Amino acid sequence: MEGKSLLRFLFLMFGVLLLLVFTVFNLPYATPDKAELLDCTSTWCTSKNRFLKPHFLQDPPNPTRRHHSAVPHHPLDPLTVQEFNKIRTILSSHALFKSSPYALHSIVLQEPPKPLVLTWQKGDPLPPREASVVARVNGVSHVLTLNIDMSQVTRIDPGPLSGYPMMTMEDMTSATLAPLANADFNRTIIERGIDLTDLACLPISTGWFGKSEENRRLIKVQCFSMKGTANFYMRPIEGLTVLLDMDTKEVIQISDEGRNIPIPKAADTDYRFSTINAQQQMNLLNPISIEQPKGPSFTIEDHLVKWANWEFHLKPDPRAGVIISRAMVRDPGTGEMRNVMYKGFTSELFVPYMDPTDAWYFKTYMDAGEYGFGLQAMPLDPLNDCPRNAYYMDGVFAAGDGTPYVRSNMICVFERYAGDIGWRHAESPITGMEIREVRPKVTLVVRMAASVANYDYIVDWEFQTDGLIRVKVGLSGILMVKGSPYVNMNQVNQQENLYGTLLSENVIGIIHDHYVTFHLDMDVDGTDNSFVNVNLKREQTSPAETPRRSYMKAVRNVARTEKDAQVKFKLYDPSEFHVINPSKKTRVGNPVGYKVVPAGTAASLLDPEDPPQKRGAFTNNQIWVTPYNQTEQWAGGLFAYQSQGWDTLATWSERDRPIENKDIVLWYTLGFHHVPCQEDFPIMPTVSSSFDLKPVNFFENNPILRIPPNVEKDLPNCKASASA
């Protein structure tokens, strides 16, 4: 055994040992005994404390990086290291946690009531700092509210009736090791000719399909061979599924159905540049960069971002990833900052795979509620994930024992100039006037990238000076593939359903969907808004009236209740979707508003009664509108893990509450159908889609009418760097 393999083996064995200890003592949860602040930048809590590491491109170091001494300055600022530590102290002395082992599945700021946040101004004392904690104690889930200032647990709720909290990172990592404690599992691995040291396993949420997934917190583990490649995802040990009790780590069942399926080859699967030999490297392009010699045009104070005519609060969140709050844009006429959106974030993801067979049917992920979309957001790679001119923001989260840790460079913020045009007009030869007025488009991008095991989701919030917010989701990373006996399509009977595409010898990319549901608490010039479906429909005319037979008319329908605002898009029955403030009108009398503008999207084709679709019922429509309710944040329910679909956006909306001239929340689902193709192997080029929030009669006129064009003298002088 070579040195590296030996190390891996020892590490693995240590894990197994640790697990055995846990199992024997029936202590599935770590107790809060670590005091140090970990920086889980690169690997999960195996690296040393690096929370004061060098700051990328920040000179002088940005104060937000001083996490140990950070204090909140805004009612929405996330919990600080000191606050996390205080919470640990409060909890450790609380009766609930005294006698029992426990795990803390989520510790986040309990945001103050919206009216308090809205009236708070810089300089005011902060509203009481509260935390919301989701804990599992002896197999029971609790939702606690803590007053941090008063060092008190103020409230304990049982949480939803069905489902479990988001997994902790410890849940996930320990699940991948648990099968190794099972002799049958080890035997089948060895019988397949795989070295235990080459094993890489993934924790796969089981979903819920009926009684067998009830009353027990379950997880399935599937494994891969990482021999010869870092891209073990392309080497599945097909058909082998281990069902575990996630609390006890007990192996409940081993399903072993793929013994006839070879493990696909490792060759040509590694994507790391270091593994590609020099002759094969493709240097197609000269260096190119976005340059801002006078520095960026934005400032970030703690979590408050100010750029051009925009201002918003930005924070990392373990479940949502990125939360944008209090987005306001300056009115060019009056100079005032006007409210656009109180809160916007990725509420849930739903990723059903389209293979009903034993080892695949349950793969119907809810990446935020099960895995933590923010927990999976890894440090961004400067110069590649974000351009050179980016600013980076860290996340501070808590481990399962409550210990805070830093996820450095989790979010980046940068100005983008992509060579696009903000507005233009040239007079044509028809009029012969000498006019050519063009304004370049520069935007501000807030980005994170979450790696939920194989897949990478890139989420961009892009702010434009014309008031538009574009929310873009990019998909990259690695496909979840299935082992297959086939090496060529000519071996496949026409009648046979592969459930996907043969991507390489013995590798099938399974068809799947991605749905990303956004919570968009729009507050257009105030909290009380209405949702208007501006329906575009054919109007027939009479011959006496006009030589035309038809035209298209816009008919405004204000939604009275939630069911009026359940929208499925139709190309031939189109609408615009406006959130307006019915109490505020423009100079010429149009209600001020923002519209949601879809781009490419996809809709779920699953049977609405299919258990995964019931759990993911928030994707049944592309748009929903609900009255604001601080408890309705997560479209798949607070406890999405093994949820049964009782607590989703769809069930809330069925209550059909009034939404006219109320504080309302718009929900938008961006969808992708993904039929894999060979270009996605072994790692997929980014595929993106987006939607826009766009001012519609919000401003009196074009808000960027008065911005200047680019002129040569303002642009930088650049030269190739010395090393060129």
Next chain:
Amino acid sequence: MEGKSLLRFLFLMFGVLLLLVFTVFNLPYATPDKAELLDCTSTWCTSKNRFLKPHFLQDPPNPTRRHHSAVPHHPLDPLTVQEFNKIRTILSSHALFKSSPYALHSIVLQEPPKPLVLTWQKGDPLPPREASVVARVNGVSHVLTLNIDMSQVTRIDPGPLSGYPMMTMEDMTSATLAPLANADFNRTIIERGIDLTDLACLPISTGWFGKSEENRRLIKVQCFSMKGTANFYMRPIEGLTVLLDMDTKEVIQISDEGRNIPIPKAADTDYRFSTINAQQQMNLLNPISIEQPKGPSFTIEDHLVKWANWEFHLKPDPRAGVIISRAMVRDPGTGEMRNVMYKGFTSELFVPYMDPTDAWYFKTYMDAGEYGFGLQAMPLDPLNDCPRNAYYMDGVFAAGDGTPYVRSNMICVFERYAGDIGWRHAESPITGMEIREVRPKVTLVVRMAASVANYDYIVDWEFQTDGLIRVKVGLSGILMVKGSPYVNMNQVNQQENLYGTLLSENVIGIIHDHYVTFHLDMDVDGTDNSFVNVNLKREQTSPAETPRRSYMKAVRNVARTEKDAQVKFKLYDPSEFHVINPSKKTRVGNPVGYKVVPAGTAASLLDPEDPPQKRGAFTNNQIWVTPYNQTEQWAGGLFAYQSQGWDTLATWSERDRPIENKDIVLWYTLGFHHVPCQEDFPIMPTVSSSFDLKPVNFFENNPILRIPPNVEKDLPNCKASASA
């Protein structure tokens, strides 16, 4: 009268005089007597010859700018100045043009037959150079083919039965002046309190609505006041429409119905930066630029563009704007250049306005076939229309008398880095592996911007190294607005239909659509291709089989004939649309292909029997596929002006010809519904949509697997310029 107004008045009077001369002598067409090469850079042929003007950012000057000595080097290279001059000589000695005045509506290269182009290689002699000329002689249209080398007219066709050729620039400019020769017209203008010197008029294609638009080439003229603003479009003289015979310039009818409607105010309509006072200018941002210190990664020889793994032929066209030909991408495995697309261009636009009243019903523009999408493409504004690192290409077109002129900087080509990600993967905390591999995305953009009177269309062809081609259309410029007595919506009865949005006092932005139809002659690894509708549909399962109730299945349907390939998109009955080469398979046996990937689009809601929709019937589906036919280039027919819809893509497709395993052409229509909003006043921020041509099992695997990441040492050293 101040000096400027006096000048304008004199110019106007000169025009009127000229027109009178024309009318008296019944000579509507200029005879080819001008020998000089005009550069119509800024105004229509009023500026001096500047064809050797300084070259933007090209040092040394790019040889393509030496238009007077240019010779063709590729079978598809557009006609050169010398060739245009030769064509004029050939025509002037031809019997058809001897005795009569005439106008040349189009002179373009008659592209050699496709097999000749496909077999031609660099170094081979060029196939015979031919030109296609559309001429009107004594009120009759002719389509001529010329062999330039042999100085011969080889063929004369009458052209389609209905419709007229694209207008010449002279048609358009003379039409705007013609009403001034009419005393009734002048009287009504003066009665409305408008100085004749403040008048700006537009030539508006009449469309076809029945007998009254037959057997006579017509145009309607509507006018505006340019007093106090360059943005006269915002000051319509509402309800005044002059119907002209375009050949004789005779005023046929004056419709004068809007005398009660005030001309909207000029204040706050001018968009020119020079008119905005210094205090009001909004300097929101520090300078930002895309920089490439080692220069661009592309080369352009004449019209051949080579960049990264792409190669294609690029040329300006008076009707299509930009034509991309012979697009080929390098296979990273074999190193060979592989055919993707033989020819791609904007075939037609259809822009119906949604107001059936007298002064508006006929506004149903076909911008390419009526006005010339390329003729209207004005010089791009360096640093604003395109980034600093752009290369510019000129167009060389012919005036109505055959004289060549240069439209400088009509197309730009630039590399774009927008901070986006080509592909990425980071290992998540779940596996704990130290991997973070990210590749930046750099693309090549080919851009033009056409100003069809008020509107500006930005057309981008964007090439990605992963083999994807994105075709993006941006809409900016100025709305076509309607004068209204209303200054506030509170004056408007709820039942009244404004046909649009009140944008400012007395200004209504009329609802309209934009359809842009692309001709995409795909040649995926060869000419013979098939169109496959990969339909995604719900498959119900049985309880015995799986805990799932349903999944989504991909069913491949190969289109046998044209009607199989008439596609309307449906969100709940989705498909992928592949163009495959059935004779060429990947290593694992998938047919190689490209798919067209829609993003946001819109479909026409007009009655299919409405005359405008019959003429624009090419928008009845989002996708069509036809067998290759060199005469089927223009989706609205060769003669789109006053066409009756007999010669459109829809009529061709109804022949239902076989298309399986044939040389096929894919047609894609990108649509926009535009309900104007106040932000569009007085000039609209760009709205864009796009579609993609994306490799699907075309490559054996990810074609950009082996590109390197960015590293700091390769990036430029920049400093603010000296003037900072």
